[in-house]
Amino acid sequence: MKFIEDNPDGITRADIVVGIPSYNEASxxxxxxxxxxxxxxxxxxxxxxxxxxxxxxxxxNTRQAFMTTETTxxxxxxxxxxxxxxxxxxxRNLLAKAVELSAKAIVLIDADxxxxxxxxxxxxxxxxxxxxxxxxxxxxRHKYDGPITNSIAYPLTRALYGRRVRQPIGGDYxxxxxxxxxxxxxxxxxxSISSFGIDIWMTTTSVRNHVAVVQAFMGRPKVHKVxxxxxxxxxxxxxxxxxxxxxxxxxxxxxxxxxxxxxxAVFGFGVGDVEVPPPVNVDVRLLSQKFQSGTLExxxxxxxxxxxENIHKLEEVTELSPEGFEFPTGLWAKILFDFAVAxxxxxxxxxxxxxxxxxLFYGRILSFVLESQAMNTQQVEEYIExxxxxxxxxxxxxxxxxxx
Amino acid sequence: MAKILIVDDEEGIRMLYSMELxxxxxxxxxxxxxxxxxxxVDRENPDCIILDIKMKDFNGLDLLQQIRKKYYDxxxxxxxxxxxxxxxxxxxxxxxxxxxxxxxxxxxxxxxxALETRIPAE
Numbered sequence: 001m002k003f004i005e006d007n008p009d010g011i012t013r014a015d016i017v018v019g020i021p022s023y024n025e026a027s028x029x030x031x032x033x034x035x036x037x038x039x040x041x042x043x044x045x046x047x048x049x050x051x052x053x054x055x056x057x058x059x060x061n062t063r064q065a066f067m068t069t070e071t072t073x074x075x076x077x078x079x080x081x082x083x084x085x086x087x088x089x090x091x092r093n094l095l096a097k098a099v100e101l102s103a104k105a106i107v108l109i110d111a112d113x114x115x116x117x118x119x120x121x122x123x124x125x126x127x128x129x130x131x132x133x134x135x136x137x138x139x140x141r142h143k144y145d146g147p148i149t150n151s152i153a154y155p156l157t158r159a160l161y162g163r164r165v166r167q168p169i170g171g172d173y174x175x176x177x178x179x180x181x182x183x184x185x186x187x188x189x190x191x192s193i194s195s196f197g198i199d200i201w202m203t204t205t206s207v208r209n210h211v212a213v214v215q216a217f218m219g220r221p222k223v224h225k226v227x228x229x230x231x232x233x234x235x236x237x238x239x240x241x242x243x244x245x246x247x248x249x250x251x252x253x254x255x256x257x258x259x260x261x262x263x264x265a266v267f268g269f270g271v272g273d274v275e276v277p278p279p280v281n282v283d284v285r286l287l288s289q290k291f292q293s294g295t296l297e298x299x300x301x302x303x304x305x306x307x308x309e310n311i312h313k314l315e316e317v318t319e320l321s322p323e324g325f326e327f328p329t330g331l332w333a334k335i336l337f338d339f340a341v342a343x344x345x346x347x348x349x350x351x352x353x354x355x356x357x358x359x360l361f362y363g364r365i366l367s368f369v370l371e372s373q374a375m376n377t378q379q380v381e382e383y384i385e386x387x388x389x390x391x392x393x394x395x396x397x398x399x400x401x402x403x404x
Numbered sequence: 405m406a407k408i409l410i411v412d413d414e415e416g417i418r419m420l421y422s423m424e425l426x427x428x429x430x431x432x433x434x435x436x437x438x439x440x441x442x443x444x445v446d447r448e449n450p451d452c453i454i455l456d457i458k459m460k461d462f463n464g465l466d467l468l469q470q471i472r473k474k475y476y477d478x479x480x481x482x483x484x485x486x487x488x489x490x491x492x493x494x495x496x497x498x499x500x501x502x503x504x505x506x507x508x509x510x511x512x513x514x515x516x517x518a519l520e521t522r523i524p525a526e
Contacts, residue, residue, distance in 0.1 A: 131473075131476075138493065138496070161523075162521070162522070162523040163523065164496075166496070210523075212476055215496065217493055254524060257522060257524040258522060258523055258524065259520055259521060259522040260517050260518075260520060260521040260522070261521065262477060262479075262499065262521055262523060263480075263496060263497050263498055263499055264496075264497070265469075265472040265473070265476065265497050266469070266472075266493060266494060266496050266497045269469075269493075269494060378490065378491045382490070
C-alpha cells in the first residue's frame with residue numbers, strides 16, 4: 001500500500017521505531033509522542049530511534065500536531081492516501097516503513113493514551129532485544145473496561161490457540177523486525193484486519209507462527225478516550241469478531257489440535273505501586289433493554305444459527321427476571337462457537353451474522369456486571385480465568401460442530 | 405512416564421507429594437529450595453514443576469521468572485499455602501495456581517491437564 005511520507009531528518013535506518021497510529025488525534029497525539037521521546041532517550045540512548053506517526057490523512061491536522069511536538073528523537077509522518085482509513089492500514093504502512101529502516105524493534109502505542117509513561121516504551125521494547133518477538137501489554141483495567149476482551153477475545157483466543165494472552169486487543173504492542181516481515185508477508189488483509197481487527201490479527205498471527213510471546217507489565221492502568229460499554233463502536237465489535245471468525249477459518253488445522261492452554265511469560269516488574277484504574281460506568285437498565293429487544297428482533301435468525309439445545313437454553317435466559325438475570329458462561333461459549341460455525345458455513349452474510357450476535361453480547365455483559373458487582377479486581381480476574389477454563393472445556397463441542 | 409519436579413522447603417510436603425504422585429505412576433524428583441533449580445531442570449528435563457512460593461531463602465514467583473526466561477514452555481504449577489499470592493501478576497506466568505491442601509485431587513487434576521496441554525508444533 002502506498003503512503004505519503006514526511007521525513008524531514010532524512011532518516012534511513014533505526015534500531016527501534018515507536019509507531020503511533022492515528023485518525024483525528026490532533027488534540028491528543030502530543031502527549032504519547034513526548035512520553036515516547038522520553039522513554040527512547042532514557043532507555044535506548046545507545047540505539048538509533050525514530051518516532052513514526054502513521055495516520056489516515058486526518059482532516060483535523062494530526063500531522064501538524066505530531067510534527068510540531070518538541071522531541072529530541074527524529075520524527076517521521078506517514079499517511080494513507082486521502083479517503084483511506086482504518087488502524088490496520090496505518091499499521092501496515094508502519095510495518096513497511098519499519099522494515100525499510102531495518103528496525104530491530106517496533107513499539108506500537110495508541111495516539112489517545114493519557115496514562116503512558118516512558119517505562120511503557122522500555123517494557124514494550126526491551127524484551128525484543130532478548131529472546132522475544134511479540135510483546136503484549138498487561139495492565140490493570142477496571143472490571144467493566146474491555147468487555148470485548150474479557151467476554152470474547154481473551155477466552156476465545158486462549159481456547160482456540162492455546163496461549164494465554166490477557167490483552168489480545170490491547171492496542172499497545174512491541175514486535176521484532178523479523179515479525180514485522182512475517183506480518184507483511186501474510187497474504188490476506190481483509191477489511192476488518194485493515195481496520196480495528198488489526199490487534200487480534202497481530203496477536204493470533206504471532207501465536208500461530210510460534211514466535212516467543214511475552215506480556216509486558218505496564219504498571220499504570222490504560223487510560224484513554226471513552227469508554228462506556230454501550231458506546232463501544234459497532235465497528236470495533238464487528239471488526240474484532242469478524243477477524244476472529246475469519247482467522248478461525250484460516251487456521252482451523254492449527255487450532256483443531258490445541259488442547260487446553262499455556263501461560264505466557266511476564267516482563268517488567270519493579271514498577272512501584274500499581275494505580276487503581278478509573279471507574280467505568282455501566283447502564284444496567286439499558287443493557288437489559290438492548291438484550292431483550294435485540295433477542296426478540298433476531299429470534300428467527302437465532303433459530304437458524306444456534307443448535308436446538310442452545311436455542312432452548314437461550315429461551316430460558318430471556319425469561320429470567322432482570323433481578324435474577326444470568327447468562328451462563330458455558331452457554332455463552334457454545335453460542336459463540338455456533339456463530340463461528342455459521343460464519344464458516346456462510347449461513348448469513350458475515351456482517352449480518354456479526355451484528356446478530358450483538359444483543360447476546362449485551363446479555364452476557366449484563367450477566368457479568370450483575371455477578372461481579374461486589375467483586376474486586378482480583379476476584380474479577382479469577383472469574384475471568386474460570387470463564388476461560390469453561391471455554392477450554394467446551395472446545396470439543398466446537399470441534400464436533402466445525403469438523404463434522 | 406512423566407517426570408515431575410517438586411520444589412518445596414517442607415520435607416513433609418515433599419514426602420507426601422512424592423508418595424501420592426508415584427502412586428499415580430509419575431516419576432518424581434524433589435528439591436528443598438531453588439538453589440540448584442535451573443541446573444536440575446537442565447539435567448533432569450522434567451515434564452512439569454510443582455513450585456512452592458514461600459520458601460526460607462527463595463521466592464517461588466522469582467524462581468518462576470527465571471524458569472520462564474530459559475524454559476519458555478515448561479509447565480509450572482504454583483503451589484502455596486497462601487491464596488494471596490494469586491494477586492501478584494508474576495503468578496500469571498504459571499500454568500496453574502493450586503492452594504496447598506491434604507486433599508491432592510485438585511493438584512493431581514491440574515497436573516494431568518498441564519501434561520495434556522498441546523500446542524501444535526510448526
